[in-house]
Amino acid sequence: MKNTFAKKFTVCALAGVLGVAFTGCGDDGSSSPKGTGLPAEVADMEELETYGCGMDVIGEKVYVTELEENYECDGEKWFKSYDQTKPSSTSTKSSSSKKSDGFSDSKNSDKDGSSSSDATTSSCSAKSSSSRPTEILEPEITVNETCTEVGACDAIVKTDISTWHFVRKDNFGDDAEYTYTVDGKDLIVTIKSADGSTDSKTYSMYNMESEAGVEMAFNAAKSTCKNGGGNDNKIKSCVKDTVKALPECNASREGFIGKKDSSSYVVCKNGSWEKAKEIDMDTYGKTCTNAEVGKRTNGVVTETNKYYCTSNGWVLMGDWSWDLPKEAYLNPEIEYGTMTDERDGQVYRTTTIGDQVWMAENLNYDYNKGTARSYCYDYIETNCAVTGRLYTWAAAIDSVALANDAVNPQTCGYGKTCTLPSIVQGICPEGWHLPSTSEWRTLFDYVGTSSTAGTALKSTSGWKDDGNGDEAYGFAVLPAGYRGNLDYFNYAGDCAYIWSSTEDDSGYAYLERFYSNYSSVIESPSHKDYAFSVRCLRN
Structure with missing residues (x-):
């Protein structure tokens, strides 16, 4: 490579x-x-x-x-x-x-x-x-060899007698080879002449077992070598150095991902290698253009990671992220229907489960009339495009329309009770309505029971701590969190709360609660002036 x-x-x-x-x-x-x-x-x-x-x-x-x-x-x-x-x-x-x-x-x-x-x-x-x-760019292995040359006399190492070996000129100008060895305290010098004859002499004066004796002998040997021109003979020594490194980060490699070692990666940016983010290396070589928005892929390095192509590039489909569009949380294996809300032109996916046809997304109709209000999470408009709006119960049942009903005007909402019609259109588009608790239970019974409906209906990504569902029916419940009555938002990524049309008393109405890492759906009343999600059911 x-x-x-x-x-x-x-x-x-x-x-x-x-x-x-x-x-x-x-x-x-x-x-x-x-x-x-x-x-x-x-x-x-x-x-x-x-x-x-x-x-x-x-x-x-x-x-x-x-x-x-x-x-x-x-x-x-x-x-x-x-x-x-x-x-x-x-x-x-x-x-x-x-x-x-x-x-x-x-x-x-x-x-x-x-x-x-x-x-x-x-x-x-x-x-x-x-x-x-x-x-992924693998490091290249380069072997560098560094060689040096030094005169034979200067190559002698005092503490290594094996290096006391050199060739110098004798008195007749011929080459003579000197070899030094030690025998106990004695220094032995063997001279091999040009004619091949050898002569060994023993020197006891140095006491090679003492540091001072070795020092004296070393100086004498080096002097003998130099006086005979021994440094004219060069000794070459080479050291090999193996280097494992990525090639140069230059303009032609801009954006390349390199493997620094077995577990870390770097990216070439502006002429230098810098630590790569997980998403950089995991989507390396995979295109994500405007024409490919909606494409999904597994990670290059971590295959269990899943990524979704957005107009701003790849986004990890893991824990909750507002950067992913609502389409990323839908089941790509489901063939969804669609419906258009004629009030604002918004298009919603729909899914058929048993005899019921549900919106596969949370409602995002902007309703703010009197004290009946709706909100985007954290007051960020783009968040509504992902999880829909959060509605008080008065807004969910469209209390203003009920109050203006020509046949049976009702004053409904927080602090009041009223007699609702059997089918409450509420905030839902024409031909759709806010489901009652009995209609929610029909859904739960079809996908199993309320004890397993959480797993069956939650989206397959987005829930924190890997608390995702199977989402086998295309319902794609998102952890949209809620707004409290004291103007705070909480639990996006952890929980989903969806209104029913069923009232409990003047202060409470029933909703369906979905939790991360919890297979059940809990049905219980909550404050009417809290704001939760809405799903609509076709009439």
Whole structure:
């Protein structure tokens, strides 16, 4: 893999990385730029090698017919291009084992089966995405050897008698080889003359068992060596140093993810390697363009991680996040229906469960009339687009409409009781209504019991502490939290509370409570002036 990452981007890909606009960046490679002298196609590699690959043609591609692949110039040599867009002026045999990027199926596709790049796209950004390799960059192993030369006399080490070995000139100008050894306290010097004869002498004066004796002997040996020109003979010593490191982070590797060691990753940014975020390395090589919003994929490094493509890039589908749109929490295996609220044009997914047709999303109709109010979580409007609005019970039952009913006007809401109709349209669109507790129980009985309905109806992501549900029916209950009557918001990501139309007394009405890591649904009354979610049921 290191050879792959050593190659340079094409000029078009580099433009995409740096955000630079180059004229002709969207060309399909059917012809080389004027003046390069390169053909668009050659028969084989032998013919390709006849064309020079220098800085004047860096980034240029030539199609090799025999291999059915594009080759690209990196300024020094030809390499198999990452961009395998086939030149339009050539025709080649199709191959079931290769895709448009030239890699095998196993490398061309994401784990969820989606294509990792679109080589037919003509935009600069698309070519940049397809040109960048999808593999994590592995460190390269480099062996550096450092060698030094020193004269034979200077190479002698006082504490290592084996280094007391040198060649010097004798009195006749011939080479004589000196070797020093120790026998107890005695120093023995063996001289091998140029004619091959040897002579050994024993010196007892030094006492080689004492530090002072060794010092004296060392100085004498070194002097003998130097006086005979021993330093003219050089001794070469080399040290090998093995370095495991990523290649240089330069403009052509901007955005590359590298593996620093077995458990940590870095990303190339602005000319230097810096620690990579989990999402950087886990979505590496996977495209997320505006045209792909809604795509899901598993992580590259941690396969159990799931990511959702938004207009702002990949977002982890884990604990609760307001950054994910409501569609991310729907079950992709369910074929949803839709309905349009004619009051504001909002479109809602619907799901059929038994004989009931439910909204598969929380209601998001802006209702604020008198004391009957609705709210976005934390007063952030964009939060409503994810979980819908939170309604007081007076708003949920549309107390204003009940008070203005021509046949049976009712004053309903906090601090009051009233006689409600058998079907309460409430805040729901025409043809839909606020479900009663008995209608909620019908739902729970169909999916199992109230003891297991939490697991069956909660969304498969978004609940904290991995408290997600199976969401087998497309109901996708989201942990939207609530607003208290003292103007505070709480429990987003932990809990979901959904109103029923069933009143308890003047201060309370019934709702359905869903909790993280809890399989049951709890039905109990709560303050009418608290604000909770609303789901509508078709009449």
